[in-house]
Amino acid sequence: MPDIKSLASRIDAEFSAVEDKVKKLQVEQMEGHKDRQKRLEQLAKVFDEMSAIWRPRLELLVKKFGDRVQTKPRITPSTREATFDFQSRVARVRLKFSATTDRDVKKLILGYDLDIIPVLMHFKSHDEAEFALNAIDKEAVAKWIDDRVVEFVQTYFAMGENEIYLKDQMVEDPIAHVRFPKVAAATTLEWQGQKYYFIGEDTRHEFENQQGMPST
Numbered sequence: 358m359p360d361i362k363s364l365a366s367r368i369d370a371e372f373s374a375v376e377d378k379v380k381k382l383q384v385e386q387m388e389g390h391k392d393r394q395k396r397l398e399q400l401a402k403v404f405d406e407m408s409a410i411w412r413p414r415l416e417l418l419v420k421k422f423g424d425r426v427q428t429k430p431r432i433t434p435s436t437r438e439a440t441f442d443f444q445s446r447v448a449r450v451r452l453k454f455s456a457t458t459d460r461d462v463k464k465l466i467l468g469y470d471l472d473i474i475p476v477l478m479h480f481k482s483h484d485e486a487e488f489a490l491n492a493i494d495k496e497a498v499a500k501w502i503d504d505r506v507v508e509f510v511q512t513y514f515a516m517g518e519n520e521i522y523l524k525d526q527m528v529e530d531p532i533a534h535v536r537f538p539k540v541a542a543a544t545t546l547e548w549q550g551q552k553y554y555f556i557g558e559d560t561r562h563e564f565e566n567q568q569g570m571p572s573t
Contacts, residue, residue, distance in 0.1 A: 396462035447516040449474045469505045475541040532560035
């Protein structure tokens, strides 16, 4: 019959094996963290290089629209982002270009996001392109940005055409000062014998507050 010391030795061996696995995992995690930090440093350099491509293109977009657009840049270690708010009597328009990375910091991911409220037509609201961090095609990056900028401009002007086609049914949100078809109203309000149309509950509530009305 095995004695108790033999059992103790077997138990100790299991504990030692687990401790070895934990230490190995800690070493791997530490090495992985160091590698990721190095890739983040590489990403920062890539962002600086790509800035020479996207900055003049986005600045040109702002210049062409003049005072009809406001831009808000956002910079973090793993993200570069620029948001553009465009003035339009047809809708609220927000365009965002972003450059970020994946969890393992091995890719450059370019993003295009367009929000139009109210939505009166079909348009591309999102697109993205991925490039291996160690093999970025600058010409492909430039072409992708150019195509998205032109696509946005086409969408923006298409909204104007929409207003012409729907002019007999157009109304205006008294708070947002955005024109849109009656059927696209998110909510309405009867006030002092007049009907008001709103693109969202938030503008209706603001109108009620301005008029001193109790919120509904």
